[in-house]
Amino acid sequence: MKILITGANGQLGQELQHLLTERQVEYTATGSKELDITDAVQVEKYFAHNKPQVVYHCAAYTAVDKAEDEGKEANLKVNALGTEIIAKACEKYGAALVYISTDYVFDGTRKAGEYLPDDPKGPRNEYGRAKLLGEETVQKYCSKYYLVRTAWVYGKWGHNFVYTMLNLAKTHDKLTVVSDQVGRPTWTRTLAEFVTYLVDGKKPYGVYQCSNDGQCSWYEFAKEILRDEDVMVLPVTSEQYPTAAFRPHYSVMQLSKKTGFVFPKWQDALHQFMDSIEDK
Numbered sequence: 001m002k003i004l005i006t007g008a009n010g011q012l013g014q015e016l017q018h019l020l021t022e023r024q025v026e027y028t029a030t031g032s033k034e035l036d037i038t039d040a041v042q043v044e045k046y047f048a049h050n051k052p053q054v055v056y057h058c059a060a061y062t063a064v065d066k067a068e069d070e071g072k073e074a075n076l077k078v079n080a081l082g083t084e085i086i087a088k089a090c091e092k093y094g095a096a097l098v099y100i101s102t103d104y105v106f107d108g109t110r111k112a113g114e115y116l117p118d119d120p121k122g123p124r125n126e127y128g129r130a131k132l133l134g135e136e137t138v139q140k141y142c143s144k145y146y147l148v149r150t151a152w153v154y155g156k157w158g159h160n161f162v163y164t165m166l167n168l169a170k171t172h173d174k175l176t177v178v179s180d181q182v183g184r185p186t187w188t189r190t191l192a193e194f195v196t197y198l199v200d201g202k203k204p205y206g207v208y209q210c211s212n213d214g215q216c217s218w219y220e221f222a223k224e225i226l227r228d229e230d231v232m233v234l235p236v237t238s239e240q241y242p243t244a245a246f247r248p249h250y251s252v253m254q255l256s257k258k259t260g261f262v263f264p265k266w267q268d269a270l271h272q273f274m275d276s277i278e279d280k
Ligand SMILES: NC(=O)c1ccc[n+]([C@@H]2O[C@H](COP(=O)([O-])OP(=O)(O)OC[C@H]3O[C@@H](n4cnc5c(N)ncnc54)[C@H](OP(=O)(O)O)[C@@H]3O)[C@@H](O)[C@H]2O)c1
Pocket: 006, 007, 008, 009, 010, 011, 012, 013, 030, 031, 032, 033, 035, 036, 037, 038, 057, 058, 059, 060, 061, 062, 078, 082, 100, 101, 102, 103, 131, 150, 151, 152, 153, 154, 158, 159
């Protein structure tokens, strides 16, 4: 099976490469320098020449706050147009597409319970709107797709909340973290295992949701990250910590457990991750 990973330098792209290497599975992984997904001519040439059969599409514009202003164009270009180009190429060359989306496609304020895959969408920020356009494009142009929504992603390779907290704890005695936004953290390892589980297990094409099990606020997440550090973590409200992009107050997505995949609890995943970076 010929596998292509886009977004090779990103958090998930790198995790997938390590996972497949560990399993001795061959793949090709491309960063934006090798394959710019917004360049239709380049993508067509790549697919015509390499004919991938499975595409783990991990390339994305992920600067959520910048996407509100200076990154608005790049956000749309990469997340909507780039995904459309990849979706059309997958269809043309018969490849299965794994598209990674986000909880930000939902409104994040109106629901008390978990978001189901087919719940009405209502993104409240530019990134969420562009990723939703990406979802629509995948569903419109591609017949063999796994659309996998995730949230609060962290992993060994890249910038993320866990590294930010650990770094801040080195220089601060006290940290304030928002406590009125609740979600589900996702270790890239869990996400990489889940998407390969879908593909390798030939699960039905469609929409899936993947995070670690349980739920927490960013404040609770920070407390767990820093439980062995000598730093005080204090809760603040979103109002006290304004950001350019709107953040949902409750965006817990129902996990796709019916697939048979076991989603590790977020605390277990976090500590396994932290053990794995200890000698990094
Ligand atoms: N991070 C989160 O918290 C989060 C939450 C929900 C969903 N997601 C989704 O999960 C997926 C993986 O996220 P991540 O955290 O791994 O992202 P990431 O670390 O920001 O990596 C994204 C990668 O996309 C690549 N890219 C950007 N523009 C490109 C282009 N025009 N052509 C080719 N590659 C391009 C970049 O590659 P270069 O470095 O080579 O330029 C970058 O390494 C994305 O679909 C994201 O939307 C992430």
